[in-house]
Amino acid sequence: MPKAILKHKFIYLMILPTFIYFLVFSYVPMIGIIIAFKDIQLFKGIWASPWVGLEHFRTFFSSIQFNRLMGNTLTISLSRILFGFPIPILFALLLNEVRIGVFKKAVQTITYFPHFLSWVIFGGIIYNLLGPIGAVNLILDLLGMEKIDFMTNPSIFRGMLIVTGILKEFGWGAIIYLAALSGIDGTLYEAARIDGAGKLRQIWHITLPGIRSTIVLMFVLSLAGIMDAGMEQILILANPLVYSTSDIIDTYVYRIGLQESNFGLATAVGLFKGVIGTILIVLGNMIVRRTGERSIW
Template sequence: MPTIQNVHPLSHAKSKPADFLLKIRRHAWLYVLLLPTLIYFVMFHFIPYYGLSIAFKDFMPVQGISGSPWVGLKHFNDLFHSSDFSRLLVNTLLISLYKMVFGFPAPILFALMLNEVRMIVFKRTVQTITYFPHFLSWVVFGGIVTTFLTPSGVINALLVGVGWQPIDFLTSPHYFRGIIVLTSIMKEFGWGAIIYLAALAGVNPELYDSAIVDGAGRYQQLIHVTLPGIMPTITLMFIINLGHLLDAGFEQIYVMINPSVYEVGDIIDTYVYRIGLERGQFSLATAVGLFKGVIGFILILGTNTLLRKLGQRSIW
């Protein structure tokens, strides 16, 4: 009869560190390549967590973080009872929701249309032109938009040419949110389509052949093959975007905003910049940033849990 050898549980526990060290030794150069990324995240994403304590202190730069007195939730109470808080929250949510409703489907639709193009040269040319604006900073891109929308700009010149009155787009509260959403889509939809084009390339071609044999046209193939094939990517990107619901786009709005449209365009991030860097209220600015982070974490956690219950792909 075969004998059963008794293995001491400590021997298995001791082998785990040895195996780990063996893997590091075997793939040493891969870990060396990974090291700069780890250092970056530790320095800029983990160590700064200590600075979040400023939100619960009356921070004084001369005394430092450790020497500043604790004030508990004072800054959060000041934030929630501020007359500006409701306006900032509404503006941030509306602009973010508009960007999600109109901006999230844009790269998906563009990728689906570009995927149907069979002329490779034309396809690559269009793709290059559309994702080029992503590499422009908002200072440059916002300056171009501002030049087009000024009273003496190209858009107003066209309006005057057809007999209409010029419109001051940049100082009108009626147009500001629409301009923000539209220019955001124009700048990023081409770059966002790259992810979905990669997902489309991963769809099994045999599924299309089977659909054609069953008599499916282009529309039926889109509904029953293409969209289900890229749905995991769509849900994953939706979770990521939802986690940034309170990030309405600081750089874009800071470049294009002016006092005439503060009522509809001032968001949490621009408010944090003003009170934090311009007025020196670092504790209140940190409290606002922490509030945003907590809301974003709750949204990601809730959406991920909901998608898991619905059987869709999730982050974890």
């Protein structure tokens, strides 16, 4: 092992800053998990506060809000995976067929630009478009049609969350698939054309198999975030009228942790969410590895 480190010392030096970053900001703070098992009293500190064991977990699981929070979180997350996961793939496939370089770069830039906008800015754009006096409702009113309550109707609001979340990120997600598409041998397409294969057959028999490992890898990674339903987006756009369909575990943790200062319960709920995400990504990676696809580890 020491010989291998010395042989590749410059590579290890390159990854050292990243290692230190994750050590300091991801692994060292994990010591704070102990808060989930204590009744935190600020004047006593973390270590001197009384131990309560699994009391915070029992409180959360027996809460009347548990079913609603889990239902909303899973519904929003699974809907984003179901509808949002294929869109970057389809967009990358379509963009890969464009032969006009300037147009292709312009479309790619426009679609992935929203990724770099914070939800504060993007949420303001959405509100100006879909709010009660937004552009969409003003147009509907001018056409003599009934206005749509995007921001106050609980069922419509959930769909709006899913759609706007996908619109913000699909262009950025397509970059990974475009990079994978660039690695496919062009002679395969030439041979397919000689054999009389059309575009759809080329995509089905060459393109999709060529990026299959990337698709599987991204799907496994998406499983880790199945308990993340977009807290920042919901905090920016939601209001009390739509909490029934938009209140998720992360917003619950925000309220009880920062607003009500119940740090023990908030940490316990966050730990529960993290454990579920870890189990899902480990199981997903195990299944992928056993099917012969490229796994994360």
